[in-house]
Amino acid sequence: MKNLYQQRIECPHCGHHIFVNLDASEGDQDYYEDCAACCNPIHLNMHLDQLHNKLELRVDSDDEQVF
Numbered sequence: 001m002k003n004l005y006q007q008r009i010e011c012p013h014c015g016h017h018i019f020v021n022l023d024a025s026e027g028d029q030d031y032y033e034d035c036a037a038c039c040n041p042i043h044l045n046m047h048l049d050q051l052h053n054k055l056e057l058r059v060d061s062d063d064e065q066v067f
Contacts, residue, residue, distance in 0.1 A: 012061035
């Protein structure tokens with residue numbers, strides 16, 4: 001599996017499409033990036049599935065409440 005990826009995502013706040021760079025060399029990651037259009041934070045959760053040799057990326061606005 002290669003280590004560097006560029007992925008196009010959609011901002012969960014405004015719908016603007018942006019490109020994010022993903023570095024799989026660090027393993028699973030949970031981080032935030034700001035949208036270039038609306039400046040709201042985008043929550044990115046990256047998981048490396050070694051068994052199936054794929055990278056899973058979850059994108060959300062992180063403004064949902066968990067009870």
